[in-house]
Every structure is written in structure tokens, then in C-alpha cells.
Amino acid sequence: QQQVKQSPQSLIVQKGGISIINCAYENTAFDYFPWYQQFPGKGPALLIAIRPDVSEKKEGRFTISFNKSAKQFSLHIMDSQPGDSATYFCAASTLRGGGNKLTFGTGTQLKVEL
Amino acid sequence: DSGVTQTPKHLITATGQRVTLRCSPRSGDLSVYWYQQSLDQGLQFLIQYYNGEERAKGNILERFSAQQFPDLHSELNLSSLELGDSALYFCASSVVNDEQFFGPGTRLTVL
Numbered sequence: 525q526q527q528v529k530q531s532p533q534s535l536i537v538q539k540g541g542i543s544i545i546n547c548a549y550e551n552t553a554f555d556y557f558p559w560y561q562q563f564p565g566k567g568p569a570l571l572i573a574i575r576p577d578v579s580e581k582k583e584g585r586f587t588i589s590f591n592k593s594a595k596q597f598s599l600h601i602m603d604s605q606p607g608d609s610a611t612y613f614c615a616a617s618t619l620r621g622g623g624n625k626l627t628f629g630t631g632t633q634l635k636v637e638l
Numbered sequence: 639d640s641g642v643t644q645t646p647k648h649l650i651t652a653t654g655q656r657v658t659l660r661c662s663p664r665s666g667d668l669s670v671y672w673y674q675q676s677l678d679q680g681l682q683f684l685i686q687y688y689n690g691e692e693r694a695k696g697n698i699l700e701r702f703s704a705q706q707f708p709d710l711h712s713e714l715n716l717s718s719l720e721l722g723d724s725a726l727y728f729c730a731s732s733v734v735n736d737e738q739f740f741g742p743g744t745r746l747t748v749l
């Protein structure tokens with residue numbers, strides 16, 4: 525019930541292409557969906573987050589698409605650059621109830637090639 | 639740089655020992671979170687404190703404990719260490735319950 529499934533496990537994209545990472549969840553109580561980027565040896569860095577009252581949120585080259593009925597959300601990275609090569613994690617939590625306990629997906633290793 | 643600091647950066651110890659990991663949140667943040675990252679378990683939530691009080695708890699082992707002090711820094715205590723406790727331990731902070739900003743982590747190696 526608490527699991528967040530993330531795919532693909534790894535992704536290779538050409539420079540300038542679009543990277544797409546998908547996540548699915550089961551717990552309908554989740555109401556907060558952030559994406560994190562992690563470089564080797566570093567902590568996860570918050571990229572962008574969405575609440576279920578909107579279907580899309582864009583910040584620069586990063587866009588989250590959210591489908592509440594399908595219980596799915598995805599990250600699109602437009603004009604992918606070699607500097608985007610990192611591991612990306614989706615996450616979900618329930619903000620109601622007092623805490624913000626993030627449940628993470630298993631991660632996607634993105635490599636952007638020249 | 640997220641503004642969250644963690645010490646030490648690396649820790650090597652033996653099975654059965656006890657260690658303390660320290661975290662200082664971003665200025666103004668009242669919530670502190672602890673996560674464990676390992677190859678087999680991924681990123682797992684351990685515990686959240688808000689202004690000194692426990693707010694949420696994950697699958698934290700009984701051998702592990704945490705606290706948040708009046709100056710808002712937090713410590714994670716790991717005791718009776720086992721080989722399987724080797725992992726990266728991250729602290730994150732947020733103003734209350736919102737966007738979490740992660741520190742650089744402490745890499746724990748149990749030999």
C-alpha cells in the first residue's frame with residue numbers, strides 16, 4: 525500500500541532529447557509528490573513537486589505530469605543535457621496527519637550522451 | 639548546498655558498537671527527518687521531529703533512536719551495530735511539513 529513504483533531503472537538519452545521517468549502509487553491518501561535528483565556522493569536535491577489538485581507543473585526544463593485517476597505521475601526533462609546525468613527519485617507522502625514521511629521510488633539512473 | 643549540515647562525513651566502526659550522527663537543519667527550519675539509503679533497501683524514511691517532538695515514524699529499528707534538541711539540531715543514535723547497518727544516512731529539514739532539503743549524508747561502514 526505504501527509502495528511507489530518507478531520506471532525505467534536506467535535511461536540513456538541523447539543531448540537535446542526528452543527524458544521521461546514514470547512513477548505509480550497505490551495509496552490514495554498520498555497528496556504530495558516531489559522529485560529529487562541525486563549525484564554520486566551527494567544528498568538528494570529537490571527538483572520539483574506537485575499536489576494532486578493540478579495535472580501539470582513546469583519549472584524551467586522540468587515538468588511533472590500527474591494523473592490522479594490512474595495514480596501515476598511522471599517527470600519530463602526537456603532539452604536534456606550531459607549535466608542532467610544523475611539518479612532521479614520520485615517520492616510521495618501524505619501531508620494530512622501531521623508528518624511528511626516520504627516514500628521513495630527505486631530510482632532511475634539517467635545518462636545523457638553527447 | 640542545501641544549508642543542512644551533517645557530521646561526520648564518514649564513519650567506520652565495528653559490529654556491536656554505538657555511533658551518533660549529527661544534523662543541523664537549515665536556518666528557520668523546525669522539522670528534521672532521517673533517512674537511510676542502501677543498495678538493497680533504497681531510500682527509507684526513519685523518523686521525523688518537529689520542534690523537539692517526534693512527528694512521524696517509519697520502519698526504524700529499536701536499536702536506533704533519535705532526538706531533536708532545543709537549538710533544533712538532531713542526533714541519530716545507532717547501537718549494537720550490524721554489518722547490514724552499513725549505509726548512507728541522510729538528514730533533511732523543512733520549515734514545518736513541506737519541502738524537504740537533504741544534507742550531504744554520513745556514510746557508515748560497519749566492519
